Amino acid sequence: MKKKTTIHDISKALKINSSTVSRALNNSPRVSQKTKDLIQKKAIELGYQKNILASNLRTNKTNTIGIIVPRISRTFFSSVISGIEETAYNAGYNVVIGQSLESFEREKELVSTLLSNRVDGLLISVSMGTTNYDHLSNFKTNGGPIVFFDRPITMLDTPSISIDDYEASYNATKHLIKNGCKNIVHFSGFQKIALYKRRTEGYVAALTDNDIPIRPEYILESQLSEADGIEMAKKVLKLPKVDGIYSSNDTAAISAMQHFKKNNIKIPDDIAIVGFNNDPISAAIEPNLTTINQPDVEMGIIASSLLIELIKKTIKTPSEHSKTLGTELIIRQSSQKL
């Protein structure tokens, strides 16, 4: 039996890259008519015609991917989105974005909007307010595949791309201890979010491994907004002898720093600080903020490549493609006591 002709064969025969071939066969407006004619002629010549038909038959597709994030204004999410868009665009998909603003209601409405827009698949970082996943199960049944990113969720046949939050927190806390901190406050997000829970666990483990007692009053929980950072800074100043802070994001770390600076608290000498996310502002503020860099763009690329494979059904066991990415502690001035 003759081997099936693939896009790769046409690509080789014409010395045209395979994504262009694929686009031409899908009649994408991005390929010139001249190139399309050339490719379609070669496809027929090599016996690819049957697959073209199959592909047209198969596709009730819109070539659109939906993204839902808590907030587009967070640098981390806009960077993930840029990774998603590059990958999607190069594969011939457009991208529409919605933000839940951490609200379960809004997330449900967005999922239902994207469903009625017939997007081919969904990339989502669920809101802090989300309490069940029926809306996502419904999307999977009636819409298309889902890939979770950043905030991993356990759902049948649905992979998650996230970072190793435990390890990142452990390293950040250990770094503060190495720099002489003994009374370290932790700015935490809400513990019902798995990601924040694991960050707290990393903090607790680093203290325990270094024989530092865990004091529950040193773990401050909030949405980690700018205003929360100021509130938590005020609480820190009422606690005895705090000499370090590990914050689960840069936003809260930076507004706390600004509050401390106004109150003549010296950073890092009085209080050393480590943030999370490596927002651009962390490198601009003085002293520069030590923080954790996440592979945000890479996360977007991996998540969207995976989603596109799921849309194309080239993957049979989605859950096996979940991935945990490493992070990097970027040591700057805010944490290095003299």
Next chain:
Amino acid sequence: MKKKTTIHDISKALKINSSTVSRALNNSPRVSQKTKDLIQKKAIELGYQKNILASNLRTNKTNTIGIIVPRISRTFFSSVISGIEETAYNAGYNVVIGQSLESFEREKELVSTLLSNRVDGLLISVSMGTTNYDHLSNFKTNGGPIVFFDRPITMLDTPSISIDDYEASYNATKHLIKNGCKNIVHFSGFQKIALYKRRTEGYVAALTDNDIPIRPEYILESQLSEADGIEMAKKVLKLPKVDGIYSSNDTAAISAMQHFKKNNIKIPDDIAIVGFNNDPISAAIEPNLTTINQPDVEMGIIASSLLIELIKKTIKTPSEHSKTLGTELIIRQSSQKL
């Protein structure tokens, strides 16, 4: 003849606010079944039934608004979007967002995606690469109304909500002159964008009014990215005796500042700097950056309220609703020479 029953009458009779009444009558999932029953019963009782039918008949609506911006990661755009979303959400609309990344091609594809998603209307700040508006005319004909924001465009029956760029630039440049600057460089965006052209005109006018000659080599044109800021800073250091910079955005102003700081140029004593946008980073960097604050959230609220009125056809002369908003010069350390 009996006066027509309005939503307001039902609202008053039941002491339930009118947006809830409106949602209930549109069978929104956001209103509980119990409240819906109550409202619908009262609506029939007061003779509102006929309007419900009319409303159902009228709507081939998706209750979704599309937004297209150049970049969601720019603080200005994410703030406008938050203003749009609040207004839209309260009026019962969901919002989907696309970013053009300043590319005409991407913008065209996004408009076509939103058109096939049957969004009810479009809010757009056009890309720097956009050279004609056929895609937008097409959307208007086959989709729904459009409101431009930030970057005004002249198009029949299509209003623009923007700021007074000329005045903002004039004030920024005058402020530098008042602080002793005589050789002021202008970081400009591309002149084919009306907004940047008007900012340059404001700069030129302020110099002229103060008898300072215009030197074309002092006007540097770029996309105003972080990298552009560094390149322009290098050019500034090769120009003779520059003592001030007025930049059309904070991004370029801040990366230029960082380059100057590395090269021991004192800000503001050697070179005073004014930016544009009031990005959060402008208040965090040292010295703090003097900048222009735009009413970004307000722009979003006004643009989306207007779009919703256009969708509902309650406005007959759209172009008359174009609006120019005022700005505010926020004076910080970077521009005040001793």
